[in-house]
Structure formats: C-alpha cells, structure tokens
Amino acid sequence: MSWSNYASTLIRYPQFGFSLDTSLMDLDDAFLSKMAPKVEKAFADIAAIESGAIANPDEGRMVGHYWLRKPELAPTQELRDAVTKPLAALKVFAEKVHTGQVKPPGGGIFQRILLIGIGGSALGPQLVAEAIGHNARMPIHFFDNTDPAGIDRVLSDIGVAGLAHTLVVVISKSGGTPETRNGMVEAKAAYDAAGMDFGKHAVAVTGEGSKLDHFATQQGFIARFPMEDWVGGRTSVMSTVGLVPAALQGIDIDSFLAGAAAMDAETRKHDAAKNASMRLALAWYAAGNGKGEKDMVVLPYKDSLVLFSKYLQQLVMESLGKELDLAGNKVNQGIAVYGNKGSTDQHAYVQQLRDGVPNFFATLIEVRKGRHGESIEVEPGNSSADYLQGFLRGTRKALYDSGRKSITISIPEVTPFQLGVLIALFERAVSFYASLVNINAYHQPGVEAGKKAAAVFLDLLGAVRSRLISEAKTAQEIAFETDADAEDIYHCLTHLAANGEAQIAIGSNPAEDTFSL
Ligand SMILES: O=P(O)(O)OC[C@H]1O[C@H](O)[C@H](O)[C@@H](O)[C@@H]1O
Numbered sequence: 001m002s003w004s005n006y007a008s009t010l011i012r013y014p015q016f017g018f019s020l021d022t023s024l025m026d027l028d029d030a031f032l033s034k035m036a037p038k039v040e041k042a043f044a045d046i047a048a049i050e051s052g053a054i055a056n057p058d059e060g061r062m063v064g065h066y067w068l069r070k071p072e073l074a075p076t077q078e079l080r081d082a083v084t085k086p087l088a089a090l091k092v093f094a095e096k097v098h099t100g101q102v103k104p105p106g107g108g109i110f111q112r113i114l115l116i117g118i119g120g121s122a123l124g125p126q127l128v129a130e131a132i133g134h135n136a137r138m139p140i141h142f143f144d145n146t147d148p149a150g151i152d153r154v155l156s157d158i159g160v161a162g163l164a165h166t167l168v169v170v171i172s173k174s175g176g177t178p179e180t181r182n183g184m185v186e187a188k189a190a191y192d193a194a195g196m197d198f199g200k201h202a203v204a205v206t207g208e209g210s211k212l213d214h215f216a217t218q219q220g221f222i223a224r225f226p227m228e229d230w231v232g233g234r235t236s237v238m239s240t241v242g243l244v245p246a247a248l249q250g251i252d253i254d255s256f257l258a259g260a261a262a263m264d265a266e267t268r269k270h271d272a273a274k275n276a277s278m279r280l281a282l283a284w285y286a287a288g289n290g291k292g293e294k295d296m297v298v299l300p301y302k303d304s305l306v307l308f309s310k311y312l313q314q315l316v317m318e319s320l321g322k323e324l325d326l327a328g329n330k331v332n333q334g335i336a337v338y339g340n341k342g343s344t345d346q347h348a349y350v351q352q353l354r355d356g357v358p359n360f361f362a363t364l365i366e367v368r369k370g371r372h373g374e375s376i377e378v379e380p381g382n383s384s385a386d387y388l389q390g391f392l393r394g395t396r397k398a399l400y401d402s403g404r405k406s407i408t409i410s411i412p413e414v415t416p417f418q419l420g421v422l423i424a425l426f427e428r429a430v431s432f433y434a435s436l437v438n439i440n441a442y443h444q445p446g447v448e449a450g451k452k453a454a455a456v457f458l459d460l461l462g463a464v465r466s467r468l469i470s471e472a473k474t475a476q477e478i479a480f481e482t483d484a485d486a487e488d489i490y491h492c493l494t495h496l497a498a499n500g501e502a503q504i505a506i507g508s509n510p511a512e513d514t515f516s517l
Pocket of ligand 1 (some may be wrong): 118176177180234
C-alpha cells in the first residue's frame with residue numbers, strides 16, 4: 001500500500017462527496033497505455049448509445065436508460081416525451097394516492113403496496129425500498145417468485161383486512177413473464193376470496209399492448225404506466241418500474257434521478273484518469289484478464305445497502321455473461337458477482353477470501369457517516385461507527401497483505417441522491433466494460449433456454465397427470481406410455497406425490513418407486 005499511489009490515483013467528485021480508490025488494484029502505466037485504443041472505442045460506443053444508436057443489435061433496440069435522468073439527451077421529441085410524460089404522470093398519481101383522491105373502493109386510503117414482479121422488475125424496487133425506503137409513507141411487500149409458500153407468507157403479513165387498503169403494483173416490461181402472471185393471478189384470487197374487486201386495487205407498469213396491458217384494461221385497473229423497449233429490465237430502476245413504487249413510498253425521486261445525472265455528467269467525460277466508471281471497467285478488466293477470471297465480491301459496509309450486491313449481480317452478470325462477442329466469436333464472457341455486507345461477512349466467508357483460493361477481487365463500499373444523531377462509546381473512546389470503519393480498513397489491508405486486490409468506493413451517506421450516484425456509476429462501468437470486451441450487454445439470450453425447458457416440463461406434467469391411475473406404475477412404465485425420458489417422468493411424479501396428487505411407494509432406488517392415484 002502506497003500513500004503516493006493512493007493520493008495520485010484517487011478519483012474524487014467532491015461536489016457530491018464521492019471517491020473511488022483503485023490503488024490496491026495495481027493498475028500500472030503499461031496496462032493503461034495498452035488499453036488506450038479500447039478505451040477510446042468505449043467512449044465512442046457510449047456516446048453512440050446516448051445519441052440513440054441501435055446498441056442492442058440482436059433485438060434491434062436502442063439503449064435508453066441514460067436518458068431517464070437527462071431526457072434532453074434523447075434524440076427525438078417523442079423519446080423525450082416518453083421519459084418526461086410518464087414521470088410527471090406518476091408523480092401526480094402518487095400525490096393523489098397519498099391525499100386520498102385515488103382511494104380504495106371500500107373507503108379510506110391506500111396504506112401499503114404489494115409489488116408483483118421479478119428480475120429487473122423487482123430487484124431495483126427492492127434495492128430502493130431497502131436502501132432509502134425506511135419509514136416510508138407506504139410500506140411495500142413483494143411477490144418476486146412463483147413460490148406459493150412465499151406468496152402465502154406475504155399475504156399473511158398483509159392480512160385479509162389489509163388487502164382492502166393495499167395498492168397492488170404489477171410490473172412486467174414484457175407483460176408475459178410467468179412468475180409475475182402467477183403472482184398476479186394469486187393476488188387476484190385473494191381479492192376475489194375476500195369479495196373485493198382486484199382491478200380497483202391494481203396498477204400496471206408494462207409495455208404498451210402487452211398481455212398485462214390488455215389484462216389491466218379488461219380488469220379496469222386504476223392506472224397503467226408505460227415501459228419502453230429501449231430500457232432493459234436490469235437498468236429500469238429509474239424508469240416507471242422503479243419510480244412508480246418509489247414515489248408511492250414517498251421517496252424523493254427527483255433527488256434519486258439527480259444523483260444519477262450527477263454521476264453521468266462526470267463519467268461522460270472522455271478522460272480515463274478522472275472517469276470513475278471507466279476506471280472501474282479497467283480495474284475489472286485488469287483483475288480478470290479481460291475474461292472474467294476473477295469474481296467480484298461486493299461488500300457494502302452499511303446495512304441499508306445489503307441488497308446492492310444482489311442488484312449488481314443481475315446488472316453485471318446478465319449484461320456481461322455472454323457466449324458470443326459482437327463478431328460472433330465464442331468468448332463465454334462474464335464476471336461473477338456475490339456479496340452481502342460488511343462487517344457481517346467477515347464472520348462468514350471472508351476467511352476464504354483472505355486465505356483460500358485467490359479467485360476474486362473485492363469491492364468495498366464505504367459510507368462515511370455512521371448515523372444521524374449522537375453515538376455512545378461502546379468502549380472508552382470508540383463508537384460502533386469507529387468499529388465499522390476499522391473493520392473496512394482492516395479487511396482491505398488484510399486482503400492486500402495476502403495478495404488479494406480490492407476497490408473502495410466511498411459515499412457520504414445513503415440517500416436517494418447517493419443511491420442514484422452508485423447505480424449510475426455501475427451502469428456506465430458495465431457499458432464501458434462490455435465495449436472493452438466487445439459484447440452486447442443489453443440482451444439476455446441465455447435466459448430463454450430455462451424458460452423453454454420449464455414449458456416442456458409443464459407439458460409433460462400434464463401428460464403424467466392424465467396417466468396416473470389407481471394401479472401403481474413405475475416412472476419407466478409411464479415413460480414408455482408417453483414416449484418420454486424416465487428421469488423427466490420421475491421428477492413429475494415426485495412433484496405430484498409431494499403435493500398430494502399421487503401416492504408414492506418407495507422402492508430400493510428411484511427405478512423401483514411406484515406411483516398411483
Ligand atoms: O419485466 P419482465 O418482462 O417481466 O421481465 C423480468 C425479467 O425476466 C427476464 O427473464 C429477464 O432475464 C430479466 O432481464 C427481466 O428483468
């Protein structure tokens with residue numbers, strides 16, 4: 001660790017209290033000059049993105065998330081309106097909900113939110129709620145899966161009486177994601193069972209003309225907010241996806257957008273030495289040899305940022321985890337991201353980080369302010385905040401002493417503005433990195449394979465259900481009848497047995513298990 005290296009390489013934006021320390025990544029001059037042509041190309045690529053290029057060629061789409069906090073950048077008036085009009089409308093809507101002009105059919109005011117969505121249509125709102133939604137005007141609950149037990153748990157937290165004052169926000173860009181559809185059907189069933197009109201409690205955020213959009217119209221939803229195809233799910237937190245729930249919670253969304261705009265303004269500059277997003281992208285490249293050979297462990301030393309690593313997991317891994325580069329070469333790119341929070345993780349997996357397989361670099365996030373208000377001394381002279389800082393500094397040093405690299409990002413405190421700063425920092429780093437390794441960061445072709453296989457399973461499950469009779473059969477026998485794979489059939493049968501739709505008699509191995517009605 002070298003003071004002169006720290007002092008000369010630190011990137012600071014003092015006007016909003018941000019700094020990025022990559023001194024422990026050992027980026028040397030030879031690396032930086034070797035990367036210079038790629039860096040120039042990355043600056044050109046992102047300038048093209050911001051001016052409306054089709055940066056997602058497979059899907060023929062523009063990539064417009066940077067316009068969400070600076071609509072005047074968008075290349076046409078229509079696109080600018082597609083940012084500003086929904087933003088104005090959602091603010092008015094939130095105000096009407098808060099003041100009771102939009103109210104539940106049974107009277108009173110909406111008191112809580114149930115958000116139904118998955119992936120980018122849940123992770124951003126979850127991060128926002130956790131980081132800056134504490135003591136929100138309306139508490140928020142989530143259905144972010146098709147797990148019936150998870151759904152039941154949330155419904156029981158809300159309670160049947162609570163449904164009457166719950167505003168359900170269904171979010172799906174495509175409007176056809178099965179988990180979200182299922183969650184909505186389950187929520188509607190709960191309202192139906194309570195004798196309440198689901199549509200009069202629901203709002204949709206979705207692409208115009210989608211299945212969800214049609215359902216919302218048909219069910220008489222209270223409101224519909226559009227989502228544009230030039231905003232990807234993982235970068236949608238500053239679109240209607242993130243802002244509708246945030247505004248309803250009473251979060252200062254203007255400040256959130258302003259924080260992102262402030263970071264964008266700094267990281268739009270074509271100066272690699274002062275551009276924090278470019279420095280991050282270069283540090284990732286150096287650490288993983290441009291091939292993702294090192295995982296990124298994200299350690300925010302602040303409880304309210306606990307979901308930031310999960311959020312970055314989607315942003316980074318869904319964007320960068322690609323089989324092919326833009327020239328069609330097989331590259332299998334990506335950077336694995338995991339983490340939770342410091343100092344908690346020091347008592348869990350940091351042992352391996354310090355002493356075990358050196359397959360990662362750490363990204364520590366320092367929040368300078370410990371708490372608002374006075375701190376007690378937990379021992380003579382030291383507060384809890386002193387300890388948190390001590391553990392951050394100590395871990396960073398201990399890792400470096402054993403040859404493990406780390407990045408440290410510092411912000412003054414966790415506010416809507418600073419969360420915007422952090423998200424924008426990483427969004428642009430992802431865009432830059434994608435350009436450095438020449439991949440499309442804005443599509444997700446790999447996600448489709450699992451969805452298609454799930455649909456095949458559901459078809460098979462239907463076939464198996466219809467073959468079950470009182471006479472016991474093995475998986476192999478049903479596989480023969482249905483011309484399917486015996487193991488696939490076996491998994492259908494055990495699922496039916498576990499859910500009360502079949503009887504199972506256990507044999508000495510799965511091939512001998514028999515199933516009947
Ligand atoms: O918003 P939706 O269309 O429902 O999509 C929800 C999520 O599911 C997809 O499978 C994608 O991989 C994600 O990027 C997306 O955020």
